Amino acid sequence: MSTYRLDKLFAPRSVAVVGVSPRHGSLGLTFLHNLVEGGFEGALYPVNPHHREIEGRRCYASLDDLPEVPDLVIVSVPPRNVLDVIEDAGRAGVAAAIIATAGLGYGEGSLADKARLAARRHGLRIVGPNCIGVIAPRAKLNASFAVRGAKPGDLALVSQSGAVAAGLVEWAAHRQVGFSAIVSLGDKVDVDFSDCLDFFSSDGGTRAILLYIESIDNARKFMSAARAAARTKPVVVIKAGRHAQGAKAAATHTGALAGSDAVYDAAFRRAGLLRVLDLDQLFAAAETLGRQKPFPGKRLAILTNGGGVGVLAVDRLIDLGGTLATISDETLARLDAILPPTWSHANPVDIIGDADPARYSGALEALLADQENDAVLILNVPTAVTGAAEAAKAVADVVRRDRAKGFRQKPVFAAWIGEDPDSARVFEEVRIPHFSTEADAVRGFLQLVRYREAQNELMETPDSLPHDFAPDAAGAQRIVEGVLAQNRRWLDPLEVNALLRAYDIPTAPVILAKTPEEAARAAQPILAEGGTVAVKILSPDIVHKSDIGGVKLDLTTEEAVRKAAADIFERAARLKPDAAITGVTIQPMIRRTKARELIMGIADDPSFGPVILFGRGGTAVEVINDKALALPPLDLKLADDLIHRTRVSRILKAYRDVPAADERAIALVLVKLAQLAADLPEVRELDINPLLADHTGVIAVDARVAVAPVSAEARKGRGHPRFAVRPYPKEWERVIALRNGREAFVRPVRPEDEEEFRRFFERITPEDLRLRFFAPVRDFSHTFLARLTQLDYARAIAFVAFDRDSGEMMGAVRVHADANHETGEYGILLRSDLKGLGLGWELMKLMIEWAKVEGLREIEGQVLRENSTMLDMCRSLGFSIRTDPDDLELRIVTLPIATMDEPAKWAQTA
Numbered sequence: 001m002s003t004y005r006l007d008k009l010f011a012p013r014s015v016a017v018v019g020v021s022p023r024h025g026s027l028g029l030t031f032l033h034n035l036v037e038g039g040f041e042g043a044l045y046p047v048n049p050h051h052r053e054i055e056g057r058r059c060y061a062s063l064d065d066l067p068e069v070p071d072l073v074i075v076s077v078p079p080r081n082v083l084d085v086i087e088d089a090g091r092a093g094v095a096a097a098i099i100a101t102a103g104l105g106y107g108e109g110s111l112a113d114k115a116r117l118a119a120r121r122h123g124l125r126i127v128g129p130n131c132i133g134v135i136a137p138r139a140k141l142n143a144s145f146a147v148r149g150a151k152p153g154d155l156a157l158v159s160q161s162g163a164v165a166a167g168l169v170e171w172a173a174h175r176q177v178g179f180s181a182i183v184s185l186g187d188k189v190d191v192d193f194s195d196c197l198d199f200f201s202s203d204g205g206t207r208a209i210l211l212y213i214e215s216i217d218n219a220r221k222f223m224s225a226a227r228a229a230a231r232t233k234p235v236v237v238i239k240a241g242r243h244a245q246g247a248k249a250a251a252t253h254t255g256a257l258a259g260s261d262a263v264y265d266a267a268f269r270r271a272g273l274l275r276v277l278d279l280d281q282l283f284a285a286a287e288t289l290g291r292q293k294p295f296p297g298k299r300l301a302i303l304t305n306g307g308g309v310g311v312l313a314v315d316r317l318i319d320l321g322g323t324l325a326t327i328s329d330e331t332l333a334r335l336d337a338i339l340p341p342t343w344s345h346a347n348p349v350d351i352i353g354d355a356d357p358a359r360y361s362g363a364l365e366a367l368l369a370d371q372e373n374d375a376v377l378i379l380n381v382p383t384a385v386t387g388a389a390e391a392a393k394a395v396a397d398v399v400r401r402d403r404a405k406g407f408r409q410k411p412v413f414a415a416w417i418g419e420d421p422d423s424a425r426v427f428e429e430v431r432i433p434h435f436s437t438e439a440d441a442v443r444g445f446l447q448l449v450r451y452r453e454a455q456n457e458l459m460e461t462p463d464s465l466p467h468d469f470a471p472d473a474a475g476a477q478r479i480v481e482g483v484l485a486q487n488r489r490w491l492d493p494l495e496v497n498a499l500l501r502a503y504d505i506p507t508a509p510v511i512l513a514k515t516p517e518e519a520a521r522a523a524q525p526i527l528a529e530g531g532t533v534a535v536k537i538l539s540p541d542i543v544h545k546s547d548i549g550g551v552k553l554d555l556t557t558e559e560a561v562r563k564a565a566a567d568i569f570e571r572a573a574r575l576k577p578d579a580a581i582t583g584v585t586i587q588p589m590i591r592r593t594k595a596r597e598l599i600m601g602i603a604d605d606p607s608f609g610p611v612i613l614f615g616r617g618g619t620a621v622e623v624i625n626d627k628a629l630a631l632p633p634l635d636l637k638l639a640d641d642l643i644h645r646t647r648v649s650r651i652l653k654a655y656r657d658v659p660a661a662d663e664r665a666i667a668l669v670l671v672k673l674a675q676l677a678a679d680l681p682e683v684r685e686l687d688i689n690p691l692l693a694d695h696t697g698v699i700a701v702d703a704r705v706a707v708a709p710v711s712a713e714a715r716k717g718r719g720h721p722r723f724a725v726r727p728y729p730k731e732w733e734r735v736i737a738l739r740n741g742r743e744a745f746v747r748p749v750r751p752e753d754e755e756e757f758r759r760f761f762e763r764i765t766p767e768d769l770r771l772r773f774f775a776p777v778r779d780f781s782h783t784f785l786a787r788l789t790q791l792d793y794a795r796a797i798a799f800v801a802f803d804r805d806s807g808e809m810m811g812a813v814r815v816h817a818d819a820n821h822e823t824g825e826y827g828i829l830l831r832s833d834l835k836g837l838g839l840g841w842e843l844m845k846l847m848i849e850w851a852k853v854e855g856l857r858e859i860e861g862q863v864l865r866e867n868s869t870m871l872d873m874c875r876s877l878g879f880s881i882r883t884d885p886d887d888l889e890l891r892i893v894t895l896p897i898a899t900m901d902e903p904a905k906w907a908q909t910a
Helices: 006-010 027-037 079-092 111-122 162-175 193-201 219-230 253-257 260-271 279-289 307-319 329-338 357-369 388-404 421-430 438-458 473-485 493-502 516-528 558-575 636-643 648-652 663-679 751-762 766-773 782-789 839-854 868-877 902-909
Strands: 014-018 043-047 072-075 096-099 125-127 133-136 141-144 151-159 178-184 208-213 235-239 274-276 299-304 375-380 412-416 511-513 533-538 551-555 583-588 596-605 609-616 627-630 683-694 697-700 703-707 734-737 743-748 796-803 809-817 823-830 858-864 880-884 887-896
Touching (some): 006 125, 006 133, 027 141, 072 079, 079 111, 111 125, 151 193, 151 279, 193 208, 193 219, 208 279, 219 235, 219 260, 219 438, 260 274, 274 279, 329 357, 357 375, 375 388, 412 438, 473 703, 493 703, 511 516, 516 558, 516 583, 558 583, 636 663, 663 683, 663 697, 743 839, 766 823, 823 839, 839 868, 858 868, 868 887
Parallel strands (some): 208 235
Antiparallel strands (some): 133 141, 133 178, 511 583, 596 609, 683 697, 734 743, 743 796, 796 809, 809 823, 858 887, 880 887
């Protein structure tokens, strides 16, 4: 349901507490007390049929007896009564409910599930069950049983754990950190992380979002919401259970390496979230984000009155991958003039233990003026010479004066060792992030650096894929269907070889032999050319061949091949007497003396579906454990990032007499595997180990593939039924005919189309640009173009038309769905010299078709009053047109796509 009716949850006009009692310490009474003490200004209605009055307030017997329908109902009744309350609230038209009650069970048929279904029928939103509630300080709403409320601010906290939420409220109360809202999700039968991300990403009062996650239920919904939110503001996440063991043993190296936490880490990285590992780091993030906006750059200058603590700060900075700033000659001279001769003359700037406030002020002013750093960290170690609070006041005064100049504010961080409360109050008044240790301060600084870097990475344009990469998806599908028709899980080596070749992945040839004599004959052509041979057991029941001695390598004669095959047959019969033996495979030994052994593959995660793995290969891959994961689909930029998150990437470079490996070829195989995963949802595990890589390219030496059936119902969904990130929708590619006999190839936009858009805009007249963007457009920056070409296909689409003869871009139409996936806003632009060909009409029809398939209720757009051509086309397509009440020069055009009542709509799409 996303943001549907959540405005009533966070800013209700009236609240009913069902299950309140006069018993001291009871849950309902605690909710009532917190609402009153929090200053809630709306109507409050206690509900309990056994009492006529509670705490001086009239108590009502039921929701039906209330004088109005409340926006929010708090449910604190025994589990057996929860469903009745939800039914009553739904029928009455209540917008939202918080179920604090625990013990409703889990899964289909539980009380929690029945409550969810009942609420959905009526469009009632539920937070919980088993949660501590919601706090929205701006609305003076403390609908929780936390010990205290929260100060107003611009951080949103969404926590699956009530204890973590309550703990952060306590921490914030002592640090003067404020919140736009705090949500305890509990068992999240309805409102979940995705809904909250959608709501707070568009909330003007929220500057950053903090998440405490234990599990994600709907990965695709989460990834779509997280990617959208992270593009607008920082999202910090802590995930519990990092070292939980998998529930089942994996059959491939890839499956064994793709642990649950590694997959979550890959998902957070793909979404652009900033991950922290513990509550200390989450508190540091809250401290930083609550007082400091993200900033460009990563060079840190350190100012300290204690040399040792300054060195510790540098150590922590380097440990965490930070950058220590240099000091310009001009600043060195300026510091020499105001500091004693014994100062450090380097970064960290040690102003000596007897530093007074004036020394702090002068040194900080010099560093803030220095262009060689991007931020300043100030450290103070308490001494008997100068009070910590006096030093803090000097720092605060300098920061105030610097901000008053009106230039870009250079971030300042502080760590007063020992956490002096008077100094803390000084920093809080000026909104300087402050910490009790140098390590926390450095971590807080780097969290903002990492966020900015993640945003830059999200906006990078990938290289274009080779034009000749056209996988034989149909042929690969036939291979998989043949295996499934035989009720087999594993492809045999010949099928694996054919599958990889269908996706143009270089692989060593494989020949089947059913007897030792056939093996010798199959090896003869290879041996005749001076090659050597590998013989391997082929059995659907023996996955790990080496476990039974089923692999013989470096065979140089036909007799050696014959003997090796006979020995393998004998060992298999003796050690695996129940195994079905198909034969042995004959492969040429691949000799690449300076090649690196790599592993890559596809694993299936129960939450996020297919994941792509890359790392160092060989027989000891689990012991080495040098790997990285990414969620498909991949482009070359994402594949390159995946490679460079491993240690083995270092030896892909040239060293000594070893030439550099072909990293583009490696990245291309990863992209091809991601495409294979998108085309073939039946592939559950794929393992290439080793993949040999050197300066000549790559070749797969050994591979295994496991498959499982996919239901026809699952295939009816949009895109791959298990992909967490919706892949490029190739099914929308088509050719359209234009009025002058020309043809256009139309396809969804790709991230690598940025340069095409740049050239396209050069062919648009200033007047046409003004009509499209409502203002003159002169700056086609990377950021501007990236927002047009890098879309989340789950929420938006842009169709780009190319001339089939010249390949030039002719025009584009885009539509972006709102968070509820209900209304889509469209925009269209054609090359100025191509009007009158019917291209705009065809693109608009395609956009409308997409909206219908996606289930949008309506499409809406804004058109300037003078743009008569667009208005005429909208009329012809059935759009209604009205004047924008806020701007008489604008017309709002609206096309109904589907009509249904609210409850039915949400029952079908949530």
